[in-house]
Amino acid sequence: MFVSSPSSVTESNDESSGEDGADASDARTSELADTSSGEGESESYRVASYDPASRLLSVVNENGVPAQLSVAKGDNVQILGPALQEGRNLYLRHCMHCHGVSGDGAGPTAQYFKVKPRDYRQGVVKFTSTKANVPRPSRDDLFRIVKLGVPGTYMPSFMLLPDEEVHAIVEYVRWLAMRGEMERKLNAWLSLDYSKEAVADMEEPAEEIESAFAEAWADEASDNITQFSEELQMDWQEADKEENVVVPPTERVPPSPESIERGRKLFQGNKAKCASCHGLTGKGNGPSTESFNDLPGQPGVKSDKAGLFDIWGNIVKPRNLTAGVFRGGRRPIDIYRRIHSGIKGTPMQAFGSTLNKEGEIWDVVNYVLSIPFENKQGGH
Amino acid sequence: MNKFWPIFFMFWPILAIVSFVIAPGMDWWFPGPAMSPLGEQIDNLFYLILVIVAVTFVGTHVALGYVLWRGVDNKDQKAWFSHGSHNLEILWSIAPAGILMFISLYQLDVWMEFRVKTHFPEGTTPVAEVTARQFEWRIRYPAPGKKLMTTPQSDDLYTVNDLHVPFGRPVSIRLRSMDVQHAFFLPELRVKQDAVPGAVIPVWFEASKPGEYDLTCAELCGWGHYKMRGRVFAENESGFEQYLETLQAEQNFDGVTQPEHTGAQIAEYGIEDSQ
Numbered sequence: 001m002f003v004s005s006p007s008s009v010t011e012s013n014d015e016s017s018g019e020d021g022a023d024a025s026d027a028r029t030s031e032l033a034d035t036s037s038g039e040g041e042s043e044s045y046r047v048a049s050y051d052p053a054s055r056l057l058s059v060v061n062e063n064g065v066p067a068q069l070s071v072a073k074g075d076n077v078q079i080l081g082p083a084l085q086e087g088r089n090l091y092l093r094h095c096m097h098c099h100g101v102s103g104d105g106a107g108p109t110a111q112y113f114k115v116k117p118r119d120y121r122q123g124v125v126k127f128t129s130t131k132a133n134v135p136r137p138s139r140d141d142l143f144r145i146v147k148l149g150v151p152g153t154y155m156p157s158f159m160l161l162p163d164e165e166v167h168a169i170v171e172y173v174r175w176l177a178m179r180g181e182m183e184r185k186l187n188a189w190l191s192l193d194y195s196k197e198a199v200a201d202m203e204e205p206a207e208e209i210e211s212a213f214a215e216a217w218a219d220e221a222s223d224n225i226t227q228f229s230e231e232l233q234m235d236w237q238e239a240d241k242e243e244n245v246v247v248p249p250t251e252r253v254p255p256s257p258e259s260i261e262r263g264r265k266l267f268q269g270n271k272a273k274c275a276s277c278h279g280l281t282g283k284g285n286g287p288s289t290e291s292f293n294d295l296p297g298q299p300g301v302k303s304d305k306a307g308l309f310d311i312w313g314n315i316v317k318p319r320n321l322t323a324g325v326f327r328g329g330r331r332p333i334d335i336y337r338r339i340h341s342g343i344k345g346t347p348m349q350a351f352g353s354t355l356n357k358e359g360e361i362w363d364v365v366n367y368v369l370s371i372p373f374e375n376k377q378g379g380h
Numbered sequence: 381m382n383k384f385w386p387i388f389f390m391f392w393p394i395l396a397i398v399s400f401v402i403a404p405g406m407d408w409w410f411p412g413p414a415m416s417p418l419g420e421q422i423d424n425l426f427y428l429i430l431v432i433v434a435v436t437f438v439g440t441h442v443a444l445g446y447v448l449w450r451g452v453d454n455k456d457q458k459a460w461f462s463h464g465s466h467n468l469e470i471l472w473s474i475a476p477a478g479i480l481m482f483i484s485l486y487q488l489d490v491w492m493e494f495r496v497k498t499h500f501p502e503g504t505t506p507v508a509e510v511t512a513r514q515f516e517w518r519i520r521y522p523a524p525g526k527k528l529m530t531t532p533q534s535d536d537l538y539t540v541n542d543l544h545v546p547f548g549r550p551v552s553i554r555l556r557s558m559d560v561q562h563a564f565f566l567p568e569l570r571v572k573q574d575a576v577p578g579a580v581i582p583v584w585f586e587a588s589k590p591g592e593y594d595l596t597c598a599e600l601c602g603w604g605h606y607k608m609r610g611r612v613f614a615e616n617e618s619g620f621e622q623y624l625e626t627l628q629a630e631q632n633f634d635g636v637t638q639p640e641h642t643g644a645q646i647a648e649y650g651i652e653d654s655q
């Protein structure tokens with residue numbers, strides 16, 4: 001499931017030789033071992049046994065059958081248990097009080113914030129470099145978010161944490177997200193026949209329901225769990241693929257007054273309708289903020305509060321672009337990606353296919369970046 | 381038993397002297413030697429006051445111990461009763477007042493130089509705006525070759541928790557707070573200044589040597605106070621310029637034209653440069 005960075009190709013990796021790795025990997029047999037060669041291809045196996053002293057590793061394939069690890073000199077073998085364990089310790093120290101023990105975004109301090117800490121359990125984060133149809137963030141995206149924070153919210157920057165620690169935290173955040181997704185998938189599956197309401201409606205005696213449930217579980221659980229984890233694996237692997245990163249087809253159109261003006265027209269016009277949310281001048285007060293919308297995840301059920309919702313059920317305001325604070329980063333490429341793929345989990349959808357003429361997105365980027373300085377003497 | 385009190389009072393000055401003597405060796409002292417010229421002066425003031433206080437403390441306790449010690453076995457001599465002595469009252473009012481007066485006048489230069497803008501060293505250049513917020517330091521630099529303006533400019537450069545400055549000359553920052561009161565504290569440089577919401581406070585400092593210095597918040601500002609860990613990275617002029625240029629390249633990155641830098645590379649960039 002885990003791909004190790006192809007750039008760090010070493011014969012053996014510290015994680016498999018370090019002392020603290022020792023007891024951690026002894027304790028588990030279901031860890032994943034991963035090999036990757038210089039070309040960036042990688043395979044993963046389950047660890048059957050691992051002895052840190054002799055560095056003897058034996059693996060099994062997905063069906064539990066002993067497998068032959070095909071490693072050549074220069075390959076990188078990663079055993080991920082210890083990294084996750086370190087990640088968990090760091091997460092508990094630095095993130096838990098906001099993001100919660102299970103990653104549900106409801107840690108003890110979360111109640112004090114207007115913008116709620118991310119609930120990882122849907123596997124969605126807002127600011128990604130990945131394409132619109134890739135639902136997950138890449139490792140690089142998470143790394144960047146942790147390093148730089150989310151300006152304008154209480155998500156702080158962890159710039160000075162050493163890179164290795166941030167990598168470990170990122171692994172753990174991914175793990176929390178996957179765990180959350182797995183639980184949601186299992187829940188959804190079991191709710192088909194055994195939701196609270198369905199069970200309440202059943203007429204059989206409780207013992208019969210229980211035994212029917214146990215039978216269904218015994219029959220189907222294993223297949224379903226395998227299927228769910230394969231889906232998870234695919235989604236998260238997609239996010240780390242280079243071809244799924246949004247790269248503009250052309251370099252930035254210089255931010256000339258003409259380009260900015262074209263961008264302004266697109267922003268206010270009917271093609272992209274940015275102004276319907278962000279307002280004609282970008283103040284974040286467009287008409288959609290005053291309309292009544294469906295509750296997230298419940299199409300057809302109108303909220304009794306006006307405003308837009310994100311998938312976590314919070315009211316989300318379109319950004320006031322005159323403030324010049326960009327949560328997902330202020331580089332032109334960041335704004336480009338926000339427009340191209342949308343802001344995941346929020347009503348701001350992807351505009352990559354609407355603004356498809358050459359340079360159109362760049363014009364809008366140039367306009368957006370110029371909004372804070374409109375009506376002001378620029379520069380010098 | 382009747383020697384208890386003289387011994388008790390002698391114990392403290394001895395403890396004080398012993399702890400002063402061993403403190404530097406035990407690392408109970410300052411966070412390293414002062415790394416700025418003004419910091420050295422501040423340390424000197426500290427030592428001056430320390431000496432005055434130590435002499436007074438040790439002196440009075442030794443005198444007290446001596447008097448008690450003699451008094452224990454002295455059954456014949458009658459005590460001299462000084463209560464109500466006008467001269468003595470005047471003496472020990474004027475002597476401390478004089479000492480305090482001396483200290484306040486003597487430190488005035490250093491204080492003015494640190495706090496009063498018109499007394500900042502000549503050539504102090506504003507390098508960045510540092511905005512404290514719960515719980516990080518947001519930093520705004522002017523574009524390379526430009527001056528720091530009071531309002532954000534379209535070509536300003538932004539980063540967080542990592543303040544780079546040139547060493548060997550006085551530089552200043554505009555210190556602000558976005559929410560509550562914080563304090564900009566550079567222990568090695570002996571700089572400490574509150575950041576007050578609504579106010580812009582100029583703070584100057586000069587790192588005498590290149591290197592990495594701690595930046596911490598010294599005003600309990602909320603539950604995440606301890607998270608406000610930053611650093612000041614002092615480097616040579618060309619290193620500093622290069623840093624700004626890297627930051628600029630990073631900030632103008634359009635996904636196509638330049639190689640991508642991550643925030644992490646920015647943080648590391650300076651470290652490599654100093655070594």
Ligand SMILES: [Cu+2]
Nearest residue numbers: 562597601608
């Ligand atoms: Cu603070």
